[in-house]
Amino acid sequence: MTDKRKVRRDRADVFCTTEEGIKGKRAVDWRLVDEVVPASRLEEAVTKRAREFAAKSPRPAAAKGIALTSLKRERSADAVEYSTLSVELERASRRATITLRGPEAPPPASAEAMVEAGAQFWPLRLARELDDAILDIRANEFEVAAIIFKSSGDPAQVLAYEEFLQANAKHWLAREIRAFWKRVLKRVDLTSRSLVALVEPGSCFAGTLAELVFASDRSYMLIGQSDGDNKPPASLALAAVNFGAYPMSNGLSRLASRFLADAGALEKAKRAIGERLDAETAESLGLVTFALDDIDWEDEIRVFLEERASFSPDALTGLEANLRFGGPRNDGIENLRAPHRLAELDFPAPRTPSGRRARSSATAPDRNLHSTRAEFEEAGMSDIVNVDYSTQIPNNVNLTDDRQVLRALERWHPGYIDWWKTMGPEASRSARLSAHRGFRRPQGLGQVRLRQDAAVPLGHLVGASGRGPQDSLRPALWRAGLAGGAGRISRHAAAPCRHPGRQPSPLRSSSSAISTAAISTTCRQPPVQLTRG
Numbered sequence: 001m002t003d004k005r006k007v008r009r010d011r012a013d014v015f016c017t018t019e020e021g022i023k024g025k026r027a028v029d030w031r032l033v034d035e036v037v038p039a040s041r042l043e044e045a046v047t048k049r050a051r052e053f054a055a056k057s058p059r060p061a062a063a064k065g066i067a068l069t070s071l072k073r074e075r076s077a078d079a080v081e082y083s084t085l086s087v088e089l090e091r092a093s094r095r096a097t098i099t100l101r102g103p104e105a106p107p108p109a110s111a112e113a114m115v116e117a118g119a120q121f122w123p124l125r126l127a128r129e130l131d132d133a134i135l136d137i138r139a140n141e142f143e144v145a146a147i148i149f150k151s152s153g154d155p156a157q158v159l160a161y162e163e164f165l166q167a168n169a170k171h172w173l174a175r176e177i178r179a180f181w182k183r184v185l186k187r188v189d190l191t192s193r194s195l196v197a198l199v200e201p202g203s204c205f206a207g208t209l210a211e212l213v214f215a216s217d218r219s220y221m222l223i224g225q226s227d228g229d230n231k232p233p234a235s236l237a238l239a240a241v242n243f244g245a246y247p248m249s250n251g252l253s254r255l256a257s258r259f260l261a262d263a264g265a266l267e268k269a270k271r272a273i274g275e276r277l278d279a280e281t282a283e284s285l286g287l288v289t290f291a292l293d294d295i296d297w298e299d300e301i302r303v304f305l306e307e308r309a310s311f312s313p314d315a316l317t318g319l320e321a322n323l324r325f326g327g328p329r330n331d332g333i334e335n336l337r338a339p340h341r342l343a344e345l346d347f348p349a350p351r352t353p354s355g356r357r358a359r360s361s362a363t364a365p366d367r368n369l370h371s372t373r374a375e376f377e378e379a380g381m382s383d384i385v386n387v388d389y390s391t392q393i394p395n396n397v398n399l400t401d402d403r404q405v406l407r408a409l410e411r412w413h414p415g416y417i418d419w420w421k422t423m424g425p426e427a428s429r430s431a432r433l434s435a436h437r438g439f440r441r442p443q444g445l446g447q448v449r450l451r452q453d454a455a456v457p458l459g460h461l462v463g464a465s466g467r468g469p470q471d472s473l474r475p476a477l478w479r480a481g482l483a484g485g486a487g488r489i490s491r492h493a494a495a496p497c498r499h500p501g502r503q504p505s506p507l508r509s510s511s512s513a514i515s516t517a518a519i520s521t522t523c524r525q526p527p528v529q530l531t532r533g
Contacts (some may be wrong), residue, residue: 007031011288059172066118069364071132080136084122087137094145094505095311096137100126100212102204107164114164123161123208124177131184135190144195145309149212153204155237157277163240181208182246188215188406189248189324192317194308196220198301199288202231207239210287211246214254217320219277220290220301227296235276236287243270250327259286260326321495352441458482 001007001015011030013330027033037045073082080087087504088097096179103122108114114121119128168174198203199221206211213219213236234481242264244253259265265286272285279291292300296396308316 001032001248005031009468025284026040041120044397055070058170058175060384061420063172064115066115069119069130071129074131080133082133084126084129085133087133089141089144091141091143094143095148095305096144096146096152096256097148098130098133098205099150099152100209102209103157103161107161111168111174114168115173116169118168121173121177123165124180127177127180131187131485134187136183137193138259144193145311146196146305147191148305149195150200151203151209151212153202155204155206155235158204158206158209159239159274161236162241166240166351166527170197178241179246185211185215185246185254186249188212192313192320194316194320196308197235198222199282200231201225201229201232201234207241207245210236210238210242211254213288214258218304219290220297220304221282221288221291222297222464223279223291223293224298234279236282238273238287239270240273243271243368248325250325257324257326262286314422395469400440414457 001012002009007015015030015032022030022032023315024036028036033047035049039151071082077080078089080089085100086097088099090096105122108117108121119125134147134493161169163175166176169178191312195218197205197216197219199219202224221236225231225233242253242255244256247253248257250257253264253488255269260270269285269287272281275283277287282288283291292301404414
């Protein structure tokens, strides 16, 4: 209410805490609603408002719309073919390659000819088909971990269409096409797959199409030509649309988001508008991640894609959501970054239809390493399992040596126990919790543990300041040299079935003492199917 309706903070507080709500003239005065009308005049008032909004539209009243005909696609076992792009699916490698094709004919001579072309006008046709292809992958290809963007065509033709749309920017159809592209590019931004752009000889990443390079998590550009290839060298071309016509969800252009801390780099890129930039120039301007020669090209791309496919999907989702939307926070990105004040639950990694775990083998627990008390003690790590039960909180971190930390923890402990008994796994709610130092960690409080094979880290204290128990706990930990917090239990000490990755869950703490926790338990429940959609 305060952000969108601009309601005064104290009035918003009254509204949110009043069971019967706010009615009548006061609701209008407080900007909670725009108008109050009796039920008998509701339809009339809505119609009047709609006509007022329509009258403000810059679209001519006599303008004739166009028909958006059904998209034509040819689907085979491992590919989907459209008129302006093709999708190649490599399910065994968990990747999809989208190759966009540039225009085959120059732009129309006038805006009227553009309207006459209707849904077959190249920029509109490409936007619709790209939108459909992205949605198809998101909804039907759950195993795909990376989407690769390629292009083919003449960059000069693409820039000619950019100039045509710019010259007719006030025409309603040109404006609608720009708005449609803005939505499609935002959909690409919000796709929870790794996005990769490959700028190769014969590519036509220019103007609007170059936005796909800037939207990608990684972009590679080939220097010069490949041996035996007669295609034009790889190039990248900028246009005015790359500097504000297609803002991201954070309100900035993709280039502005790219150069958040370097306004000079953005100005250098602006001065290159209209130029055909080779790989080395594009890399020096910061427009691509790497420029590679043909000797390294195939190996570098192969290693990167194989590495990306091996990562945990849920981990990549969190990483990409954080990295793609830098800059100022606003309503558009409020729900796109890592969740705040949410509990994070560990689940066993789902198995893919091919039988593989959808996560990295590097994070998989080793079943042959120490997992029992006897093996821990034999390895000389008895301090990991030996717990002092002389205090209210069983521990192996010598809480009795620092009474200030102990008192702070004892204030926090009852509320945490209540929360655990209410929200924790049923099979473990009766287990006694103990504070343990982390595996191979000389500092920090480590984890609150149920057993040697299950842990509940003490970290993730609520970030907001206040007068709760956690606010006395935090400075006490800092003064005691324990501010390093709680590292997660090592994969070597984890139960074989426990997945180290984390999944956000809308679970709120019932205690004011702690409102977030990273919970790890032995696998008591059936696996939860989690996919990147």
